[in-house]
Amino acid sequence: MQTATDTLTIIRPDDWHVHLRDGAVMASVVADTARQFARAIIMPNIRPPVTTTELAQAYRQRIMTSLEQAGIAQESFTPLMTLYLTDNTSADEVVRASQSGIVHGIKLYPAGATTNSDAGVTDLLGRCTPALEAMERVGMPLLVHGEVTDPAVDLFDREAVFIDRVMLPLRRAFPGLKVVFEHLTTRDGVDYVRDADGPIAATITAHHLLYNRNALFLGGVRPHWYCLPVLKRETHRLALVEAATGDSPRFFLGTDSAPHPRGLKEHACGCAGCYTALHAMELYATAFDAAGRLDRLEAFASLNGPAFYGLPVNTGKLVLQRAEYSIPAELPMADTTVVPLAAGESLGWAVQA
Numbered sequence: 308m309q310t311a312t313d314t315l316t317i318i319r320p321d322d323w324h325v326h327l328r329d330g331a332v333m334a335s336v337v338a339d340t341a342r343q344f345a346r347a348i349i350m351p352n353i354r355p356p357v358t359t360t361e362l363a364q365a366y367r368q369r370i371m372t373s374l375e376q377a378g379i380a381q382e383s384f385t386p387l388m389t390l391y392l393t394d395n396t397s398a399d400e401v402v403r404a405s406q407s408g409i410v411h412g413i414k415l416y417p418a419g420a421t422t423n424s425d426a427g428v429t430d431l432l433g434r435c436t437p438a439l440e441a442m443e444r445v446g447m448p449l450l451v452h453g454e455v456t457d458p459a460v461d462l463f464d465r466e467a468v469f470i471d472r473v474m475l476p477l478r479r480a481f482p483g484l485k486v487v488f489e490h491l492t493t494r495d496g497v498d499y500v501r502d503a504d505g506p507i508a509a510t511i512t513a514h515h516l517l518y519n520r521n522a523l524f525l526g527g528v529r530p531h532w533y534c535l536p537v538l539k540r541e542t543h544r545l546a547l548v549e550a551a552t553g554d555s556p557r558f559f560l561g562t563d564s565a566p567h568p569r570g571l572k573e574h575a576c577g578c579a580g581c582y583t584a585l586h587a588m589e590l591y592a593t594a595f596d597a598a599g600r601l602d603r604l605e606a607f608a609s610l611n612g613p614a615f616y617g618l619p620v621n622t623g624k625l626v627l628q629r630a631e632y633s634i635p636a637e638l639p640m641a642d643t644t645v646v647p648l649a650a651g652e653s654l655g656w657a658v659q660a
């Protein structure tokens with residue numbers, strides 16, 4: 308890595324948590340991600356969900372076609388596919404996924420926890436033991452949306468309660484299982500992931516590094532800042548910044564970029580998800596710069612993820628420049644419009660084309 312005051316050159320980064328969606332918008336969404344990242348872990352919560360290796364293969368093919376439509380060389384971007392864990396995922400399916408060479412994780416959505424999670428798991432240790440045993444045996448990571456869905460639990464406490472009710476019993480039962488705590492949002496989560504025994508890591512989004520929950524209500528309700536897990540108080544944001552910029556290799560980049568049509572965000576019951584694929588590295592660089600830790604960006608964005616997943620580090624480079632970057636007000640995508648996070652604002656770093 309080279310750091311001058313105004314340029315930062317890092318090994319080409321990867322996005323370890325992204326939603327590329329499906330259908331008409333996919334070409335634009337895939338192009339935004341592929342412009343900045345060499346690889347990405349592709350979330351399986353499309354409709355119908357990617358529950359089998361066969362569906363993952365077909366989805367991967369649609370992503371490759373989208374790349375071509377966007378005029379991006381197929382060699383320049385590798386989608387790392389995932390399966391959607393259900394109550395019925397079999398041990399055989401886990402083995403097939405592992406042998407396919409294209410599936411790199413299986414995703415736990417507690418039923419009802421987030422966007423397109425109705426096919427998710429109702430009782431992890433009760434229903435998914437065969438799949439979890441197979442995953443532990445073949446070294447297939449479990450990627451976790453770590454929030455309980457119990458309506459009695461306060462929305463802002465759902466991650467912390469998940470650690471006690473689900474994460475601890477899960478990891479006691481399967482101590483060798485590789486687990487990624489996705490889109491970590493709390494100090495409780497940071498403390499747990501940093502200090503726990505065994506193979507565990509976490510992704511952190513740019514928006515959880517840059518904003519606390521005040522951003523949701525600044526001057527009025529702002530639906531484009533609404534995602535799940537929801538933004539938390541400042542003390543949690545500070546813990547996430549410390550983790551992302553610190554020495555532990557267990558924390559790495561995952562944008563959780565999750566586009567929704569403008570009309571479904573600006574809605575009486577708006578969808579959860581922030582679109583950040585367009586300007587992901589600009590957002591992360593701004594957050595690391597604000598912490599005075601640009602020197603740690605390469606480890607977080609380009610080294611820690613491949614180390615956990617057992618994949619090689621990328622060979623290309625990405626150059627960031629200290630320059631004003633204006634975030635567009637909106638992005639036309641096929642027959643719809645997506646509003647990027649912090650639309651109309653500007654950032655202090657720009658990716659060199």
Ligand SMILES: NC(=O)N[C@@H](CC(=O)O)C(=O)O
Nearest residue numbers: 326421422534535565579580
């Ligand atoms: N993060 C979000 O708020 N939304 C994601 C789902 C998810 O990652 O939980 C989506 O698919 O829209």
Ligand SMILES: [Zn+2]
Nearest residue numbers: 421452535536
């Ligand atoms: Zn999630």
Ligand SMILES: [Zn+2]
Nearest residue numbers: 326350563565
């Ligand atoms: Zn997500």
